[in-house]
Amino acid sequence: MRTLYHFKHSPFSRRARLALAHKGLECELREARDNPEWRKEAGGLVALKTIPVLVDGDVALADSMAIARWLDAKYPSDPRIWPEGSDALVSLEMTTLVDVALNTIIDVGTRYYPLRDHPSWTAVTTEMHGRAQRALDALGAKAQDRIGTTLTASGWSAADMWLYTAVVWLGGLPERVNSNKNVAQIVSVGGWTLPDAATQWAEAHDARADVRSLG
Secondary structure: OEEEEEOOOOHHHHHHHHHHHHHOOOEEEEEOOOOHHHHHHHHOOOOOOOOOEEEEOOEEEEOHHHHHHHHHHHOOOOOOOOOOOHHHHHHHHHHHHHHHHHHHHHHHHOOOHHHOOOOOHHHHHHHHHHHHHHHHHHHHHHHHHHOOOOOOOOOOOHHHHHHHHHHHHHHHHHHHOOOOHHHHHHHHHOOOOOOHHHHHHHHOOOOOHHHHOOO
């Protein structure tokens, strides 16, 4: 039996869950915020000390990208998470853009937030948010051309899992301001806008069974 230590709302955890569902693999879910012991367990399994963490037999992996790659390597039968051929380039481009946008927005609103009173704060955050916005705009442009269908011609893949979970997380931040300190900080800093086309693209996939299972 596989075990995934995760955070329910995290886009990184949710795309790991979508990858597992795409492969049709059963997995015990351990919400690390609900049980401090589970978070401690996860931290003791991997060097990164991050969530999600997948335990698959005698293998423990952190990082959703590594997890998705591992699942394709260990369970190579279709359906694939990472497509081959020309769709491989699309998936790599889309997942990279998503990670640039998310990591930048999160870092500014959390790791760098204590520096907000520094004289260089505005200049630095403007530059960083500009980078995030360029990534979001590129994602929006791609989504605009694919509303109602998947990002790759071969079907639902890592590109879709990455973009869908990012859009839902970013779009849902205002609703979670009062329940999560980090979210409140990210929203208060602002500096970026989620493209409407990305939201429309994601909404077209809300009815997928694996997406609904995220809760």
